Amino acid sequence: MKLTILGGGGFRVPLVYGALLRDTHDVRVDEVALHDVDAARLDAVAHILAQLGEGRPEAPTVTATTSLDEALEGADFVFSAIRVGGLDGRTADERVALDLGMLGQETTGPGGLAYGLRTIPVALDVAERVRRLAPDAWVINFTNPAGMITQAMQGVLRDRVVGICDSPIGLGRRAARALGYAPEQTRFGYAGLNHLGWLQTLVVDGRDVLPTLLESPERLLGIEEGRLFGPDWLATIGAIPNEYLYYYYFTRDAVAAIRGSAETRGEFLLDSQTAFYEKVCAAPDSALALWTAARRNRDETYMAEARSEGEARDETDMGEGGYEGVALAIMGAIARGERASMILNVRNRGGLVGLPDDAVVEVPCTVDASGPVPLVPTQLTGHPLGLVQQVKAVEELAIEAAITGSPTIALEAFALHPLVDSVTTAEALLTGYRARIPSLDQVFR
Structure with a gap:
């Protein structure tokens, strides 16, 4: 089977390849195509994967290309983990909001909306190309904000797009x-x-x-x-x-902690990953060792703003397989008919009362050769239901704004988000994001 990884120059791609190496079934991925717009990062990741698979004749072959069509041609599965705007965009997602006293975070709040607005047009282009070049492929989406992007792509590929998260x-x-x-x-x-x-x-x-x-x-x-x-x-x-x-x-606490830090999460990753890729470029024979050390540092600092000073992350949590394990389980269940249970982002279809049937929700599912089937979920009531309904309405506005290129609808999405405190602030957010992030501004042109 052929697996195409979009965002193939990304830092976490070796985790997916490592999971593939642990799969010993006769029916398994034997070809991996990496795609990225950054050729230097693609080359760095290719070195890491080569060292991971060294001495293992059963290791999947790896090709790397900056041609999206070439990567998608004939794929059985497509794993999407793209970052439109790169880490520079992420730092702007965070800083524009923080400068206005709002939460600056990659997927939650105004930063997540900015990320989604500029990503949806690219994700829809990917979906159209998958439909043309690999019509039988399943798309496993890890691109954030995962629920919003999965729902947008389902407008093209329907249920053949599944969103995953390890949380x-x-x-x-x-x-x-x-x-x-x-x-x-x-x-x-x-x-x-x-x-x-x-x-x-x-x-x-x-x-x-x-x-x-x-x-x-x-x-x-x-x-x-x-x-x-x-x-x-x-x-x-x-x-x-x-x-x-x-x-x-704990919004106020989170904003205070992030603003009180020397750098945001995005700025930390921008600096650390820039240094990492430069080191791999200078010493490609040490790519795997450099990646292992950088990964440890990245994992230990995840959501540091929400922990007390000096508090370390749980060792068991860091050691367990995350989204890469979920992705492998989905592929195994579909390709081999191995029935599996997991929590996925799928179309609601009436499962959660109070949400539209076509809304993408995160619920327990069973997966077999026919794909994911949501189980009857534990219903949401009270404040969880209200919050989910409001955020889903905002996500749907963001999808509409990205598809139509309407700044008016985008402003409505920002203004109605529960973590944005006024229409005036929403206007400032949208203006700030358009000024700082060219790929977002282009959505409205």
Whole structure:
């Protein structure tokens, strides 16, 4: 099978290739095509993959190209992890909002809207090319904001686009282990949107054991979400939120922490990854060792603004397979008919009451040769439902604005986002983003 990776010069591509190396089934990916607009980064990643597969005759062959059509031709699966505007765009996503006193974060709030607006036209072009060059391919989308981009691409490819994220499965695993259960023993009652969901039940042998965890501050403090939100707040809301909900429940704290840092997350990654790729270019024989060290540093500093000074990330969480494991499981289930269960971004189809049927939601699914099938989800009520409805309405406005090139609709999306405090601020955000990010400004031209 042929797997095409869009954003093939990206830092996390070796994680996907490493997962492929661990797949020993007769029916597996044996050809990987990397595509990126940055030839130097493509070359660096190709060196890393070559060293990962060294001495392994079963390792998938790797080709690298800056031609999108060449990469897509004949693909069985397409993994999309593109970053339109690069890390320079991400730093602008963060800084424009922070300068206005708003949350500056890659996928949540105004930064996520700016990222989505400039990415959707590119994602739609990719979808059209997949339809023409690889009509039987499945697209596995990891491009952020994942729910919004997946929904836009489904307008072209329908259900053959599936969005993935490693946050929900990581949350479920941590909650299960906090109670002494193996994750495979449990069923996660998780529902919401990408980066906006809640674990509401944790079922073992037909019994919901999540209340036991919520009643135990000591156990909660043993997992990242317990330390992030605090046992009292989790007990109050009766659920465990996705880590990204920190930016909604503790907005003022998050903004203060980010503004008080020497640099934003995007600025940190821009500096560290620029240095990394330069080192690989200078010493390609050491590419794998350089990548391993840089990856460790990147993982340890993830969401640092939400942790106390000196608090380290959970070692188990960092060591487990994340989105690359989910991607491999999807490909295996579809290609080999191996029934699997996972939390995915898929079309709602009436599953979550109160959301449109064609809205992309993040819910537990089963996957087999026919693709993902959403399970009957744990319903959202109260403030989670209201928040999800509002954010989904904003996402749909952003999709419409990107497709039509309407700055008026884009302004409406910014103004109605729950993390933007006024129409005046929304106007300043849109103006600032258009001035700082050429690829976003081009959407409206």
